[in-house]
Amino acid sequence: MQHTGTRRAENRINLIPTTLIQDLGYCKDSSETILMLDVGCNSGDLTVALYRHLQQRAPSEDPIKPPHTDLHLMGIDLDEALIHRAQQTNPFPQMISFIPLDITEDSSLQTQLEVYLSQHARSHFHLTLCLAVTMWVHLNHGDSALLRLLSRLASISHHLLLEAQPWKCYRSAARRLRKLGRSDFDHFKALAIRGDVAEHAREHLEKHCGMVLIRCFGSTTWDRRLLLFRRTEITEKTR
Numbered sequence: 178m179q180h181t182g183t184r185r186a187e188n189r190i191n192l193i194p195t196t197l198i199q200d201l202g203y204c205k206d207s208s209e210t211i212l213m214l215d216v217g218c219n220s221g222d223l224t225v226a227l228y229r230h231l232q233q234r235a236p237s238e239d240p241i242k243p244p245h246t247d248l249h250l251m252g253i254d255l256d257e258a259l260i261h262r263a264q265q266t267n268p269f270p271q272m273i274s275f276i277p278l279d280i281t282e283d284s285s286l287q288t289q290l291e292v293y294l295s296q297h298a299r300s301h302f303h304l305t306l307c308l309a310v311t312m313w314v315h316l317n318h319g320d321s322a323l324l325r326l327l328s329r330l331a332s333i334s335h336h337l338l339l340e341a342q343p344w345k346c347y348r349s350a351a352r353r354l355r356k357l358g359r360s361d362f363d364h365f366k367a368l369a370i371r372g373d374v375a376e377h378a379r380e381h382l383e384k385h386c387g388m389v390l391i392r393c394f395g396s397t398t399w400d401r402r403l404l405l406f407r408r409t410e411i412t413e414k415t416r
């Protein structure tokens with residue numbers, strides 16, 4: 178039987194075109210280094226599946242050349258056990274790195290990301306993924322942390338693929354904890370950002386972070402949308 182996690186991964190990946198990297202205007206030359214970041218990569222299943230997905234060749238492409246020989250991906254998660262598992266099962270250790278990092282952290286996060294980017298002589302990731310992570314940061318750290326997270330993602334990326342959990346997931350998460358006899362998330366009741374969280378995120382990214390929504394990959398059977406944002410200005414300085 179197929180693992181639920183695998184089905185969930187496939188469900189979302191199938192919404193993303195295999196030609197995404199080229200569609201964004203990268204990889205005109207197949208040897209161009211492309212850098213991706215997956216925030217909240219968990220045990221890496223989705224990360225690896227997506228890496229494979231983006232390496233698939235479009236039927237019209239030259240069958241001899243691999244689409245992106247130099248696609249590098251860094252997966253981060255605050256859970257060290259999950260990262261350990263991801264490292265152990267990583268089928269492409271030369272191309273995918275899994276590192277334990279908290280995206281809400283300041284100094285160590287900054288340092289690790291800078292080191293990774295500078296190893297590839299870049300100042301930004303071409304594409305950052307933040308899939309099903311916003312709710313955890315929002316519930317654990319509050320409204321300002323959610324906005325800080327979005328600003329941070331925007332500041333390190335040229336493109337951002339965002340899947341924000343809908344409000345009903347917040348209620349289920351809080352209910353699950355209550356059933357376990359644990360107190361509610363510290364911030365749940367006090368959150369001012371509620372309802373259509375994806376729309377709040379879009380507004381923040383467009384008004385305050387120099388990003389613009391360019392595509393929406395529809396909603397999955399879990400009623401979530403994958404929103405693709407692009408930095409409005411890509412200058413020599415931000416390359």
Ligand SMILES: C[S@@+](CC[C@H](N)C(=O)[O-])C[C@H]1O[C@@H](n2cnc3c(N)ncnc32)[C@H](O)[C@@H]1O
Pocket residue numbers: 216217218219220223253254255256259278279280281307308309310313314
């Ligand atoms: C629901 S899972 C999503 C996993 C994967 N991105 C996906 O969409 O299938 C959320 C992940 O975010 C991670 N996470 C939560 N808060 C985080 C933070 N502050 N920094 C890094 N990862 C975080 C959790 O450990 C968990 O692995």
